[in-house]
Amino acid sequence: MAACGRVQLLLLLLTAQCCFVLLVAGLRPPASVNLHPPLIAINRPLKAGAAPNGGNAGAASSVSQPRRSGGWKLAEEEACREDLSRHCPKHTWNNNLAVLECLQDTKETQAGEGRVYKCLFNHKFEEAMSEKCRDALTTRQKLIAQDYKVSYSLAKSCKADLRKYRCNLDTNLPRAREARLSYLLLCLESAVHRGRMVSGECQGEMLDYRRMLMEDFSLSPEIVLHCRGEIEAHCSGLHRKGRTLHCLMRVGRGDKGPIDNLCQNALQALIQSADPGADYRIDRALNEACESVIQTACKHIRNGDPITDASSTLSCSETPADLTINCVPHRLDPVLYRKCQNDASRLCHTHGWNETSELMPPGAVFSCLYRHAYRTEEQGRRLTRDCKVEVQRILHQRALDVKLDPELQKRCMTDLGKWCSEKTETGQELECLQDHLEDLVSDCRDVVGNLTELESEDIQIEALLIRACEPVIQSHCHDVADNQIDTGDLMECLVQNKHQKEMNDKCAVGVTHFQLIQMKDFRFSYKFKMACKEDVLKLCPNIKKKVDVVICLSTTVRNDTLQDVKEQRVSLKCRRQLRVEELEMSEDIRLEPELHDSCKKDINRFCSAVSFGNAQVIECLKENKQHLTHTCHQKVFKLQETEMMDPELDYQLMRVCKQMIKRFCAESDAKNMLHCLKQNKNSELMDPKCKQMITKRQITQSTDYRLNPVLRKACKADIPKFCQNILNKASDDNELEGEVISCLKLKYADQRLSTDCEDQIRVILQESALDYRLDPQLQLHCKDEITHLCAEEAAAQEQTGQVEECLKNNLLKLKQEACKKEVLNMLKESKADIFVDPVLHTACALDLKHHCAAITPGRGRQMSCLMEALQDKRVRLQPECKKRLQDRIDMWSYAAKVAPAEGFSDLAVQVMTSPSKNYILFMIVLAICTLFLVGLLCGRITKRVTRELKDR
Structure with a gap:
């Protein structure tokens, strides 16, 4: 057959002029003169890797091919006669689905108008197709690619549309280009994208031949010429069903090495001609890889619609990515072009996007659309809604793979190799670049920063995160997720619901990671940036990190509040968003980098088994505060001071007590x-x-008056007046272990405090009398005694004052002087007010009501009333009250002996609280009167002095 072909080629060259006349005249050559074997010979060198000049020669000679109204009868050719009878038999059509497809359901349909060609083209790569027939079909397809008129059906179906849209009247182009199939397809596709009407028959023919171009790379001479090296090096053996083209696409995105620019341009030209993005059926490799997904996830999409979401299997998701990456000039995206052509003309001054794109830099139009996509109403000149949706779709695809963003890939290639060489899974490379933002070169850092800033406004760009968070979005965030324009609300909702039961690990990790990235620059938090941009420029210039900006603004707000400034320097909208940011930061210690860095060693030592979420690590550090390193201790103390001033920032307290706050403190x-x-x-x-959580916070407050804002304010004047010696040795970032509060307690017993301070100390005394843990000095000095003498009461933790009562009862057994002194101080404090002695108050509650109801509480008045009732023989107290009261009197007597009065005030208190105070007062008055009478009766003791001696 090959030898015959060579002979016939020689004959053809000798009789070319004669054949041309025959063709023009429409004559039928004899069947024995086969014109096609020479064309087959032209194709064989291409398979061997030879230069494609022969293909071009064959294309040039295609003009001499016969065309008849009935179509070329391929059945008459020896090479394909057997394959034709196998795949498209004329008489067995009822039992052959291929015949039903090719011959359009009628037995009477005869071969003609290219129907047999189409049938064989569709079965070209089937195993049963012989190599000879496949070569003949390939040659025929090459002729069509060089001159669309070789295809009778295409030329006939599109004749009117070609004339209507002047697709063959471009005087600026060579005549040969007008005949190219690619030019025809581009011209008609441009008309379709502009919304012009193209006949259904023509569009059907275009679909068939676009599929043909995508199926066999050898039909494109430019691909064969310029991509020969890439094909031999990376794509050998992948010659069927478009696999070679997809292999070249993967080479083009950098997966298998660099690609030549000429090859890249040829590849993009082919994709532009075939336009596979407009209809997934054009790309057989995509169609086969994604068939299961099309039938399930994309079953709502009509045939002919583009697939813009590859939420699918790995093999399927890779294939659309190949197309997306190689469609860098986004005019190749038909949906984007159709929806945004008016916006591109209006905002980017591109009149006829396709026509002007060659004069503009790659990606310039999309960059322009991107800049206008997220403009506010105040900024004006915004995209239409449909165009913005498509721009967002492209951005969503880019976020899945850095290779989908040419600018990012170009500027960050070095950093990707340096920091992210091991991050190969989808979406990991961008996350890696964000993690190393401070280490990137300036150009890459700017691109990554801009993309991250964009993500903060539209988190749906993070397609993998949104997919992982779908259950939470559907349950808690569906309202904001349904909004077409996202302004950071969706991410804020995800953060607020990060610990809901619907939240899975992938979503939680993704949300936390984005929060950590936001800490690097306040611009990465869209809502915070928009609310506080002016305040930051005015109050916190030159500060970039979000955590530093939050600290700066919150400090300004706090200072203005403490100083009662009439007009806050921070705007109201910024203060509201600042509160949201502060609450989010309180949830995870990693969101406060300074605290986290200072406590890394302590976290590893004490909290290694504790997860970061729900502020659990912060709570762990608080519980181990006494054992922390000095630097970490200082930071934790500062954090507690802030939380006590603003309990809403105490994440654990607000979480654990959420329902109780609604029940008891809804209006607080x-x-x-x-x-x-x-x-x-x-x-x-x-x-x-x-x-239990409230008790923890009370224990914390008892360690230092600075952690109790209410006490600090009420005793503002009393603390420096009575406890200055303690303040002198205090440091700013360490607890005083309750020394100031103990000092104030003693002054309360002496009744020397101001009214407001006295009220607060009374509350503290009542609480500490019920729970010894609220008295750090007692707990510190009596630790061993509590363990040995009151272990049972301490283990019960009933908070009924049993430990304190145990220590009082064992006063004589206490060996350490410091502990004994603390217990005596408790006794002294209880004499000042019965309310600070819960055991005695409970025992004598009924007697207080009967005998002391008219007595105003405070300053020991009710205690004195009960003691007078005890002395009065006419009054009968309750047995329990009488017993407890007598025990207290005995303890006070012992306390007076062990701890004598240190000053006149202590002496006065002892006299006034003594059971024999009337006798003592009588004796004091009697002594004064006696002294007066002696002086009156006995005269002067000293000698009189004259006035002159006094005056000199």
Whole structure:
């Protein structure tokens, strides 16, 4: 057959002029003169890797091919006669689906108008197709690619549309280019994208031949010429069903090495001609790889629609990515072009996107659209809604793979190799670049920063994150997710619901990672940036990190509040968003980099088994505060001071007591939340877990007056007046272990405090009398005694004052002087007010009501009333009250002996609280009167002195 072909080629060359005349005249050559074997011979060198000049020669000679109204009868050719009878038999069509497809359901349909060609083209790569027939079909396809008129059906179906849209009247182009199939397809596709009407028959023919171009790379001479090296090096053996083209696409995106620019341009030209993005059926490799996904996830999409979401299997998701990457000039995206052509003309001054794109830099139009996509109404000149949706779609695809973003890939290639060489899975490379933002070169850092800033406004760009968070979005964030324009609300909702039961690990990790990235630059938090941009420029210039900006603004707000400034320097909208940011940061210690860095060693030592979420690590550090390193201890103390001033920032407290806050403190101010919870701590309706958390915070407050804002304000004047010696040795970032509060307690017993301070100390005394852990000095000095003498009471933790009562009862057994002194101080404090002695108060509650109801509480008045009742023989107290009261008197007597009065005030208190105070007072008055009478009766003791001696 080959030898015959060569002979016939020689004959053809000798009789070319004669054949041309025959063709023009429309004559039928004899069947024995086969014109096609020479064309087959032209194709064989291409298969061997020879230069494609022969293909071009064959294309040139295609003009001499016969065309008849009935179509070329391929059945008459020996090479394909057997394959034709196998795949498209004329008489067995009822039992052959291929015949039904090719011959259009009628037995009477005869071969003609290219129907047999189409049938064989569709089965070209089937295993049953012989190589000879496949070569003949390939040659025929090459002729069509060089001159569309070789295809009778295409030329006939599109004749009117070609004339209508002047697709063959371009005087600026060579005549040969007008005949190219690619030029025809580009011209008609441009008309379709502009919304012009192209006949259904013509579009059907275009679809067939676009599929043909995508299926066999050898039909494109430019691909064969310029991509020969890439094909031999990376894509050998992949010659069927478009696999070679997809292999070249993967080479083009950098997966298998560099690609020549000429090859890249040829590849993009082919994709532009075939336009596979407009209809997934054009790309057989895509169609086969994604068939299962098309039937399930994309079943709502009509045939002919583009597939823009590859939420599918790995093999399927790789294939659309190949197309997306190689469609860098986004005019190749038909949906984007159709929806955005008016916007591109209006905003980017591109009149006829396709026509002008060659005069513009690659990606310039899309960059322009991107800049206008996220403009606010105030900025004006915004994209239409449909165009913005398509721009967002492209951005969503880019976020899946850095190779989908040419600018990012170009500027960050070095950093990707340096920092992210091991990050190969989808989406990991961009996350890696964000993690190393400070280490990137400036050009790459700018691109990554801009993309991250964009993600903060539209988190749906993070397609993998959105996919992982779908259950949470559907349950808690569907309202904001349904909005076409996202302004950071969706991410804010995900953060707020990060610990819901619908939240899975992947979503939680993704949300936390994005929060950590936001800490690197306040611009990465869209809502915060928009709300506080002017405030940052005015109050915190030259500060970039978000955590530093938050600290700067919150410090300004706090100072203005403490100084009662009439007009806050931070705007109202910024203060509101600042509160949101502060609450988010309190949830994870990693969101406060300074604290996290200072406590890394302590976290590894004490909290290695604790997860970061829900502020658990922060709580762990608080519980181990006494054992922390000095630097970490200081930071934790500062954090606690801030949380006590603003309990809403105490994440654990707000989380554990969420329902109790709604029940008891719904109308309370946020800054008074802890105070409200403490007031309702002993309510029967109080949740035990919340009560335990309140007790923890009370223990913390008892360690230092600075951690109790209410006490600090009430005793502002009393603390420096009575406890200055303690303040002198205090440091700013370390606890005073309750020394100032103990000092104030003693002054309360002496009744020397101001009214407001006295009220606060009374509350503290009442609370510490019920729970010894709220008295750090007692706990510090009596640790061993509590362990040995009161272990059972301490283990019960009933918060009924049993440990204190145990220590009082064992006063004589106490060996350490420091502990004995603390117990004596407790006794002294209880003499000042019965309310600070819960055991005695409970025992004598009925007697107080009967005998001392008219006595105003405070300053020891009710205690004196009970003691007078005890002395009065006519009054009968309750047995328990009488016993407890007598025990207290004995303890006070012992305390007076062991700890004598240190000053006149202590002496006065002892006299006034003594059971024999009337006798003592009588004796004091009698002594004064006696002294007066002696002086009156006995005269002067000293000698009189004259006036002159006094005056000199």
